[in-house]
Amino acid sequence: xxxxxxxxxxxxxSQITPESIYRNRRQFMKAGLGLAAVSSLGLPSIAQAxxxxxxxxxxxxxxxxxxxxxxxxxxxxxxxxxxxxxAPYYNAITHNNFYEFGTDKRDPVRKAQNFKTDPWTVxxxxxVAKPGKYxxxxxxxxxxxxxxxxxxxxxxxxxxxxxxxxxxxADLIKRFEPTSKAKFVRFETLVDKEQMPEQDSxxxxxxxxxxxxxxMDEAMNPLTLMAVGVYGNALPPQNGAPLRLVxxxxxxxxxxxxxxxxxxxEEMPAxxxxxxAPGEYGFFANVNPExxxxxxxxxxxxxxxxxxxxxxxxxxxPYNGYxxxxxxxxxxxxxxxxx
Amino acid sequence: xxxxxxxCIRGWTLRNGIKSAIFTGYPKSPALVVILLLPLLPLAxxxxxxxxxxxxxxxxxxIVDEMGTWGINFLWITLAITPARQALGWSWxxxxxxxxxxxxxxxxxxxxxxxxxxxxGWRSDLFFRELTERPYIIVGALALLILIPMGITSTxxxxxxxxxxxxxxxxxxxxASLLVMLHFIWQIRASFYExxxxxxxxAVLLGYRxxxxxxx
Numbered sequence: 001x002x003x004x005x006x007x008x009x010x011x012x013x014s015q016i017t018p019e020s021i022y023r024n025r026r027q028f029m030k031a032g033l034g035l036a037a038v039s040s041l042g043l044p045s046i047a048q049a050x051x052x053x054x055x056x057x058x059x060x061x062x063x064x065x066x067x068x069x070x071x072x073x074x075x076x077x078x079x080x081x082x083x084x085x086x087a088p089y090y091n092a093i094t095h096n097n098f099y100e101f102g103t104d105k106r107d108p109v110r111k112a113q114n115f116k117t118d119p120w121t122v123x124x125x126x127x128v129a130k131p132g133k134y135x136x137x138x139x140x141x142x143x144x145x146x147x148x149x150x151x152x153x154x155x156x157x158x159x160x161x162x163x164x165x166x167x168x169x170a171d172l173i174k175r176f177e178p179t180s181k182a183k184f185v186r187f188e189t190l191v192d193k194e195q196m197p198e199q200d201s202x203x204x205x206x207x208x209x210x211x212x213x214x215x216m217d218e219a220m221n222p223l224t225l226m227a228v229g230v231y232g233n234a235l236p237p238q239n240g241a242p243l244r245l246v247x248x249x250x251x252x253x254x255x256x257x258x259x260x261x262x263x264x265x266e267e268m269p270a271x272x273x274x275x276x277a278p279g280e281y282g283f284f285a286n287v288n289p290e291x292x293x294x295x296x297x298x299x300x301x302x303x304x305x306x307x308x309x310x311x312x313x314x315x316x317x318p319y320n321g322y323x324x325x326x327x328x329x330x331x332x333x334x335x336x337x338x339x
Numbered sequence: 340x341x342x343x344x345x346x347c348i349r350g351w352t353l354r355n356g357i358k359s360a361i362f363t364g365y366p367k368s369p370a371l372v373v374i375l376l377l378p379l380l381p382l383a384x385x386x387x388x389x390x391x392x393x394x395x396x397x398x399x400x401x402i403v404d405e406m407g408t409w410g411i412n413f414l415w416i417t418l419a420i421t422p423a424r425q426a427l428g429w430s431w432x433x434x435x436x437x438x439x440x441x442x443x444x445x446x447x448x449x450x451x452x453x454x455x456x457x458x459x460g461w462r463s464d465l466f467f468r469e470l471t472e473r474p475y476i477i478v479g480a481l482a483l484l485i486l487i488p489m490g491i492t493s494t495x496x497x498x499x500x501x502x503x504x505x506x507x508x509x510x511x512x513x514x515a516s517l518l519v520m521l522h523f524i525w526q527i528r529a530s531f532y533e534x535x536x537x538x539x540x541x542a543v544l545l546g547y548r549x550x551x552x553x554x555x
Contacts, residue, residue: 311399
């Protein structure tokens with residue numbers, strides 16, 4: 001396990017565009033888009049308004065004032081979205097694994113509603129040219145948000161289709177200019193025993209804070225998303241507000257929630273589930289029907305929501321169906337060993 | 340031989356089954372019947388939730404867990420009856436022991452059926468893989484295999500017929516309860532609160548027997 005970092009990351013630091021160039025490019029793209037908008041005057045808008053069925057009697061999460069315009073401007077990224085039907089809003093906001101708020105699936109929705117997610121500070125640290133503590137607003141500001149419908153496969157053998165709002169993690173990484181020593185990215189969730197009751201439990205096997213990590217090439221993969229919203233709105237606290245990772249080809253526990261620290265490191269960082277049970281949860285944790293969890297099968301999954309009449313059991317796909325985009329990163333690796 | 344089998348099977352036809360396996364030997368007061376039907380409430384609750392479409396996003400997992408939990412609850416209650424009778428002087432408790440044991444078996448079987456139906460969709464390939472590769476499922480299945488002959492021999496006539504062997508057969512509840520505990524412990528992921536509570540209760544219930552044994 002510890003030798004995994006010997007597998008070189010496929011992104012060279014020279015490939016990570018400096019912020020200045022990146023910003024110019026964004027401006028250039030904006031100008032281009034403006035032109036397109038002018039030339040298509042009178043025609044239907046290119047950016048289809050995002051429409052999700054959010055029943056009025058369910059809690060709404062519009063997000064902080066400053067975030068709303070950005071959320072509203074989000075555009076669907078069709079290239080990276082599955083055509084599968086997203087789970088109903090109700091299921092996505094009531095069936096959550098967010099152990100800081102309890103281990104039952106309904107604990108987060110019950111216990112996280114008063115979780116304070118604004119103001120929010122994210123620390124950028126480690127092997128990076130621009131370390132520091134940043135307001136979420138400043139982190140988010142330069143990024144145009146995309147709507148991406150991803151499959152989410154939990155290691156517990158259930159899955160859901162979720163429409164996220166976010167931006168590529170790669171864009172964020174480039175802005176802060178990691179050094180050549182940055183081989184891995186390490187993430188940390190907030191620790192706040194007042195707000196997160198399970199962090200105060202003596203029965204928990206997790207050593208808080210919850211930590212996760214990605215290899216640099218995984219972090220730079222265009223599929224890897226920093227999400228701030230779902231279903232066209234801000235993230236509900238139970239879904240990891242205000243900022244979470246979404247890595248759709250890995251088991252859900254890699255997609256760390258309520259991030260307060262992003263650190264660039266040289267060595268493969270420890271990750272929470274790997275610390276608890278190294279024989280059961282690996283650092284890579286790529287969805288793989290061929291490699292079972294020691295205690296249960298990963299060959300199939302229950303696509304939620306399911307009903308009693310149709311348990312909705314579907315075969316699990318390698319890399320959760322994202323092999324085309326990500327399999328090349330693991331070429332030559334023994335996936336039974338690097339689970 | 341043939342006659343024995345005949346009576347044994349006869350005991351399990353519905354009418355006689357209800358008569359002999361469940362109510363034989365019990366005072367036939369309506370109050371008692373109501374008490375003996377109380378353990379069906381968890382099942383009724385589940386049916387109610389199902390009808391009102393309120394089983395949550397993952398009903399399969401919810402039902403399987405719920406049935407398993409109630410199986411454990413009734414198994415622990417069954418084990419608690421002898422200590423309650425002897426140590427607390429609750430002599431009335433004995434007449435509930437058989438029913439509590441049968442309810443443990445009842446919920447364990449529902450647990451298995453729910454697992455087969457909702458979690459693996461009666462796919463035999465998955466069933467055999469689960470049953471051969473997962474230690475926690477193997478110990479759970481073993482526990483159920485032990486409980487089944489105990490349930491079948493729970494009638495008065497079987498008790499009479501087996502004589503001394505009846506008691507040694509029904510002592511298998513101890514290893515069965517340990518297997519069930521292991522089945523439960525092997526599912527710990529982020530919190531061991533429930534397993535700790537159930538484990539402590541089982542330790543008291545089995546510890547009581549060990550204490551008596553070594554007292555003599």
